[in-house]
Amino acid sequence: MRIGELARATGATVRALRHYEQAGLIGSEREPNGYREYRESAVVRVRNIRALVAAGLTLADIRPLLGCLDGDVLAGRPSERVLAIARERLAVVERRIADQTETRDRLVAALAAAGEAAAGVAAAGVAAAEGCPAEGCPAER
Amino acid sequence: MRIGELARATGATVRALRHYEQAGLIGSEREPNGYREYRESAVVRVRNIRALVAAGLTLADIRPLLGCLDGDVLAGRPSERVLAIARERLAVVERRIADQTETRDRLVAALAAAGEAAAGVAAAGVAAAEGCPAEGCPAER
DNA sequence: TCCGACCCTGCCGCCGGCGTCAGGGTCAAG
DNA sequence: CTTGACCCTGACGCCGGCGGCAGGGTCGGA
Numbered sequence: 465m466r467i468g469e470l471a472r473a474t475g476a477t478v479r480a481l482r483h484y485e486q487a488g489l490i491g492s493e494r495e496p497n498g499y500r501e502y503r504e505s506a507v508v509r510v511r512n513i514r515a516l517v518a519a520g521l522t523l524a525d526i527r528p529l530l531g532c533l534d535g536d537v538l539a540g541r542p543s544e545r546v547l548a549i550a551r552e553r554l555a556v557v558e559r560r561i562a563d564q565t566e567t568r569d570r571l572v573a574a575l576a577a578a579g580e581a582a583a584g585v586a587a588a589g590v591a592a593a594e595g596c597p598a599e600g601c602p603a604e605r
Numbered sequence: 606m607r608i609g610e611l612a613r614a615t616g617a618t619v620r621a622l623r624h625y626e627q628a629g630l631i632g633s634e635r636e637p638n639g640y641r642e643y644r645e646s647a648v649v650r651v652r653n654i655r656a657l658v659a660a661g662l663t664l665a666d667i668r669p670l671l672g673c674l675d676g677d678v679l680a681g682r683p684s685e686r687v688l689a690i691a692r693e694r695l696a697v698v699e700r701r702i703a704d705q706t707e708t709r710d711r712l713v714a715a716l717a718a719a720g721e722a723a724a725g726v727a728a729a730g731v732a733a734a735e736g737c738p739a740e741g742c743p744a745e746r
Numbered sequence: 747t748c749c750g751a752c753c754c755t756g757c758c759g760c761c762g763g764c765g766t767c768a769g770g771g772t773c774a775a776g
Numbered sequence: 777c778t779t780g781a782c783c784c785t786g787a788c789g790c791c792g793g794c795g796g797c798a799g800g801g802t803c804g805g806a
Contacts, residue, residue: 620765639772663761
């Protein structure tokens with residue numbers, strides 16, 4: 465299959481696929497005319513890549529994993545080594561999530577505290593946007 | 606207070622402070638020699654900025670908030686408008702967190718599934734790092 | 747024969763939040 | 777007078793994941 469087809473099959477753009485290749489995440493043979501030729505397994509592979517990227521891993525993070533992840537990462541049964549590495553990487557992601565969540569929680573707390581005054585309407589859509597003096601106090605002068 | 610002092614007081618770098626200023630987040634007066642002169646309140650302000658950045662907001666996100674957030678964001682009692690905007694921004698952050706968390710969960714699920722084979726040692730430290738053929742299968746060939 | 751769809755390489759651009767020079771002024775202490 | 781600690785502006789670099797453009801080859805069909 466050629467790159468356009470692979471793109472359609474995976475939802476990645478052609479550009480992204482070339483990028484993955486250049487990052488060493490996917491490989492291809494070439495047709496005599498220079499066109500990239502992918503094998504079927506590439507579809508799963510690319511989907512896995514995209515899932516991992518969506519999970520917050522960088523392409524570099526993913527590379528060491530890919531040697532093992534030829535099957536379906538999300539449904540298959542990866543090797544034990546993969547598990548180790550994946551867990552390790554996972555830890556990184558979880559730390560990021562935790563960091564964000566933590567400070568977010570502090571914000572929420574602040575909101576809650578102030579909420580005692582403006583209380584009530586918790587999770588609403590609050591279109592807002594006009595807010596504050598905005599332009600009025602650009603700096604602190 | 607001058608920039609170096611403010612930096613020490615807030616944990617931000619001098620460079621970051623200048624960057625915040627250029628982003629319109631903090632203001633300063635100038636001494637006759639051109640040196641920036643900050644007032645006391647800047648300390649709190651910068652801390653707030655850093656907290657918000659840590660929470661995942663961009664400097665641009667923060668700007669509209671700052672007009673109001675002169676007090677201690679994390680302990681004070683912001684105005685109702687701030688709350689609205691903050692909630693709105695918060696939603697963005699939460700979405701990001703949710704996205705990451707979601708796919709992370711899928712990974713965890715995969716790990717769990719495979720775990721039935723290699724099971725047991727759940728959250729361990731797993732130093733790993735040697736993993737996989739690594740260099741062995743750079744592409745997919 | 748020529749169009750249009752597809753493919754190629756190479757390279758610059760962008761967002762965000764600074765780091766890091768480069769090149770120079772200011773000022774108090776020794 | 778020099779040193780050293782601080783301050784200034786301006787501008788380029790970096791990471792990550794592509795987007796998008798330029799400039800050109802390769803097909804199959806009308």
